[in-house]
Amino acid sequence: MKKVILGILAISAIGFTSCKKCSECHYEALDSSGMEVEVELGEHCGDDLKALESSGYQLSDGTFVDVHCHAH
Amino acid sequence: MKSQTYKLMFLALIFLDFACCYSQVLKGVVLNSDTKIGVPDAYIYSFDLEIGNSTNEKGNFEISQFPKYKSKILISAHGYEDQSMFISSDSIITILMEPKHAMLDEFVVATPTGKLQGENITYVTTIKLNESASINNNTIGEVLTNAPGVYVASVGRGISKPVIRGLSGNRVVTYLDGLRIENQQWGGDHGVGVTALGIDRFEIIKGPSSLLYGSDAIGGVLYFVEAQYAKKNTSKSFIETSFESNSLSNNTSIGKQFTKENSKFNFFYGSSLNADYSLPNGLRILDSRFVSQAFKTSYGYNKNRWKINVRYNFSKSIIGIPGHSHKDSIYTELFYTDKLDWRSTLPYQNITNNFINVENKFYFDKSYLTMQIGHTINSLKEFEEKVTIPGIDMLLNSSTLNLRYAYKFSSILELLSGVQGMYQRNTNGNNAEEILIPNSFTTDLGIYSILFAGNKKLKFQSGLRTDCRIINVDSRNFQKDFTGINYAVGGGYFTKSSIVRLNLSSGFRAPHTSEMIANGIHHGSFQYVVGDLDLMTENANQIDLMYEYSNQHLAIVFNPFYNQIKNFIYLQRQDSVIDSYPVYNYVQNEKVNMYGADLGVHYHPHFFHRLHIESSYSYLRAINSNNEFIDQIPPGKWMANIKIEFDEKEGFYFKNIVIRNNFILGQNEVAPNEIPSKGYNLLDFGINSVVKTKQNEINLNAGVKNILNCNYVDHLSNLKYLNIAGPGINYYIGIKFNIINK
Numbered sequence: 001m002k003k004v005i006l007g008i009l010a011i012s013a014i015g016f017t018s019c020k021k022c023s024e025c026h027y028e029a030l031d032s033s034g035m036e037v038e039v040e041l042g043e044h045c046g047d048d049l050k051a052l053e054s055s056g057y058q059l060s061d062g063t064f065v066d067v068h069c070h071a072h
Numbered sequence: 073m074k075s076q077t078y079k080l081m082f083l084a085l086i087f088l089d090f091a092c093c094y095s096q097v098l099k100g101v102v103l104n105s106d107t108k109i110g111v112p113d114a115y116i117y118s119f120d121l122e123i124g125n126s127t128n129e130k131g132n133f134e135i136s137q138f139p140k141y142k143s144k145i146l147i148s149a150h151g152y153e154d155q156s157m158f159i160s161s162d163s164i165i166t167i168l169m170e171p172k173h174a175m176l177d178e179f180v181v182a183t184p185t186g187k188l189q190g191e192n193i194t195y196v197t198t199i200k201l202n203e204s205a206s207i208n209n210n211t212i213g214e215v216l217t218n219a220p221g222v223y224v225a226s227v228g229r230g231i232s233k234p235v236i237r238g239l240s241g242n243r244v245v246t247y248l249d250g251l252r253i254e255n256q257q258w259g260g261d262h263g264v265g266v267t268a269l270g271i272d273r274f275e276i277i278k279g280p281s282s283l284l285y286g287s288d289a290i291g292g293v294l295y296f297v298e299a300q301y302a303k304k305n306t307s308k309s310f311i312e313t314s315f316e317s318n319s320l321s322n323n324t325s326i327g328k329q330f331t332k333e334n335s336k337f338n339f340f341y342g343s344s345l346n347a348d349y350s351l352p353n354g355l356r357i358l359d360s361r362f363v364s365q366a367f368k369t370s371y372g373y374n375k376n377r378w379k380i381n382v383r384y385n386f387s388k389s390i391i392g393i394p395g396h397s398h399k400d401s402i403y404t405e406l407f408y409t410d411k412l413d414w415r416s417t418l419p420y421q422n423i424t425n426n427f428i429n430v431e432n433k434f435y436f437d438k439s440y441l442t443m444q445i446g447h448t449i450n451s452l453k454e455f456e457e458k459v460t461i462p463g464i465d466m467l468l469n470s471s472t473l474n475l476r477y478a479y480k481f482s483s484i485l486e487l488l489s490g491v492q493g494m495y496q497r498n499t500n501g502n503n504a505e506e507i508l509i510p511n512s513f514t515t516d517l518g519i520y521s522i523l524f525a526g527n528k529k530l531k532f533q534s535g536l537r538t539d540c541r542i543i544n545v546d547s548r549n550f551q552k553d554f555t556g557i558n559y560a561v562g563g564g565y566f567t568k569s570s571i572v573r574l575n576l577s578s579g580f581r582a583p584h585t586s587e588m589i590a591n592g593i594h595h596g597s598f599q600y601v602v603g604d605l606d607l608m609t610e611n612a613n614q615i616d617l618m619y620e621y622s623n624q625h626l627a628i629v630f631n632p633f634y635n636q637i638k639n640f641i642y643l644q645r646q647d648s649v650i651d652s653y654p655v656y657n658y659v660q661n662e663k664v665n666m667y668g669a670d671l672g673v674h675y676h677p678h679f680f681h682r683l684h685i686e687s688s689y690s691y692l693r694a695i696n697s698n699n700e701f702i703d704q705i706p707p708g709k710w711m712a713n714i715k716i717e718f719d720e721k722e723g724f725y726f727k728n729i730v731i732r733n734n735f736i737l738g739q740n741e742v743a744p745n746e747i748p749s750k751g752y753n754l755l756d757f758g759i760n761s762v763v764k765t766k767q768n769e770i771n772l773n774a775g776v777k778n779i780l781n782c783n784y785v786d787h788l789s790n791l792k793y794l795n796i797a798g799p800g801i802n803y804y805i806g807i808k809f810n811i812i813n814k
Contacts, residue, residue, distance in 0.1 A: 021459060053459065054460070
């Protein structure tokens with residue numbers, strides 16, 4: 001009986017443990033012909049991902065652009 | 073000060089001493105009424121006390137710790153008609169069981185009055201979850217959809233809101249074993265908040281029910297009842313898993329229930345994994361996927377005149393919000409995908425619920441006292457455009473108190489009085505992009521009294537309740553209070569074959585904080601919502617007539633009703649747009665008249681006892697004071713169920729075969745900006761079998777839902793404006809291992 005209850009508790013604990021969040025991110029920019037394109041920034045995880053979404057991505061000219069990431 | 077403390081302690085000791093003494097052992101024998109031979113393995117159970125025991129091989133039984141309070145017990149045995157009777161521990165009883173000829177309805181106790189369904193003046197529809205599993209229901213939404221007279225407003229398969237007599241959201245109150253469930257139910261995309269895990273049954277009370285269930289219950293009440301504990305000094309366990317082809321979903325759950333002397337324990341864990349559902353054309357609806365997990369436990373203890381139950385529920389769900397796009401041009405095919413994916417993608421809801429409920433019950437010779445305290449924590453995060461920064465992040469803490477005292481003056485007169493209170497606080501996370509409802513708190517207090525009178529044939533009830541709700545908003549230094557007085561008067565005439573019930577009841581609903589002070593984007597419903605501080609209280613008055621006829625082979629129920637709601641609050645679409653979201657204002661209509669009827673038939677022919685034919689039809693119409701129809705009113709629904717049952721035996725056997733047909737009529741009675749919908753027909757088939765050994769049982773089930781692969785858009789689906797259809801054909805298979813240790 002104890003084994004079954006411990007089993008239920010163990011499965012619950014494992015089930016509710018979430019893993020580290022990672023996402024593919026990009027920002028939108030205009031190419032040389034004036035068309036809107038997505039510039040891929042690759043995969044970002046954890047605090048790095050949070051900082052990127054809250055502050056944006058800094059371009060070489062120092063300006064920040066909004067970043068869009070996709071949940072996995 | 074010190075002497076006062078001693079006095080209080082002394083009084084408490086006297087009270088506990090009084091409460092804990094004078095219980096005895098209930099003894100008796102269960103006999104076959106024809107042969108007068110003892111019936112082995114009959115189960116004698118008190119729903120009220122939550123204790124029970126089985127008879128031995130000679131039909132004898134005893135239940136210890138049975139208080140002198142006259143409690144209603146139910147006696148059931150395989151092959152015999154169920155029985156009920158009032159009993160106290162100072163008697164030795166002989167129960168005669170009649171062999172079953174045909175049983176149309178089993179005895180069910182309606183909570184919280186503790187009265188049998190067949191004796192209740194207010195009609196209560198009870199749905200047992202294992203019954204509805206004659207055809208596998210994957211979500212609580214599917215269970216509700218297949219209940220007569222109940223509809224579901226949905227956003228895909230993951231989000232389902234109950235609709236009772238055309239009303240939903242804040243107007244339908246959900247209870248879980250006496251605990252009021254608060255989960256931001258005002259939102260069109262915020263689901264029911266309770267999972268099917270460890271639930272034995274749920275009860276539906278249609279129409280205004282404020283008297284017993286508090287303010288807000290003007291549409292009706294959904295009352296979920298958790299699984300019973302195991303029989304005394306026994307344990308049982310199960311592991312169950314099922315698979316559905318349409319959304320490649322898997323539901324798995326495990327449970328353990330055991331009792332040891334006076335202590336009772338239940339443990340359950342379940343998980344559900346669902347990919348995007350597929351349409352009849354084979355394509356899938358993007359972001360209709362969802363995953364959820366739940367854990368629940370309960371502990372019960374009873375000694376002499378005291379009973380305690382402590383229940384804890386935890387659930388976590390990540391639910392995709394389909395039909396969402398920021399593109400300038402929106403068309404149905406935009407939401408189609410041919411890829412199969414379970415992983416969460418934007419936008420989605422992340423919902424966590426924690427519910428705790430402590431119930432104490434004390435029995436006296438002619439009365440009982442229930443003290444219930446509970447706390448619910450609902451965390452709702454909606455991730456719209458960013459995966460780490462929620463669009464909405466709200467934490468809802470609700471503390472509830474429920475005191476109920478019932479006194480039996482005589483066998484024909486009983487008084488039930490109570491106090492209900494709630495303190496609720498809504499807090500927004502610092503990180504949220506939008507604040508739809510500012511930080512606020514709400515205080516509720518209600519006092520009620522109901523008098524029950526009558527004999528076996530004629531019964532009456534009448535009651536009165538007064539409520540007060542105070543809403544405070546932190547940031548605006550805003551406070552508003554609302555009061556309401558409600559009544560319920562009813563009577564019933566009960567004969568062996570017929571029951572006639574007539575009920576008049578009222579309900580009141582103070583405007584919700586969201587309806588008064590909302591001012592922001594609600595991503596889930598794709599609306600910019602604006603509240604109104606001057607909204608007044610909604611008041612509902614209903615007249616409900618019920619006629620029920622039953623004999624051994626036929627049961628008929630006819631239930632017409634008329635409900636008038638004054639100061640009806642609703643969302644009205646405006647011509648303006650803010651941040652590309654259409655603006656919706658909360659407005660009020662002078663009055664809405666709602667009327668309709670439910671009709672049900674259950675036929676069990678004498679010439680073919682294995683066959684059960686059940687059918688029900690529900691119809692509703694709602695018109696406001698401008699002579700316009702109301703938004704989101706469900707169309708007529710005709711349900712038919714044909715079941716063939718087979719005899720139980722050792723080893724493998726087929727339990728039943730079920731064919732279910734739900735015909736949903738088209739809805740052309742629509743509000744000015746609402747679109748009509750076409751009727752559709754869903755045909756399902758299920759087969760259930762059992763492998764039975766002396767101690768264990770394996771249940772196997774398989775079937776097909778939407779056999780005809782019907783392409784349909786439900787009138788209450790939030791996706792109907794995008795013409796996004798419901799799931800196509802769906803095959804399922806499931807297995808459950810039950811292990812019983814005596």
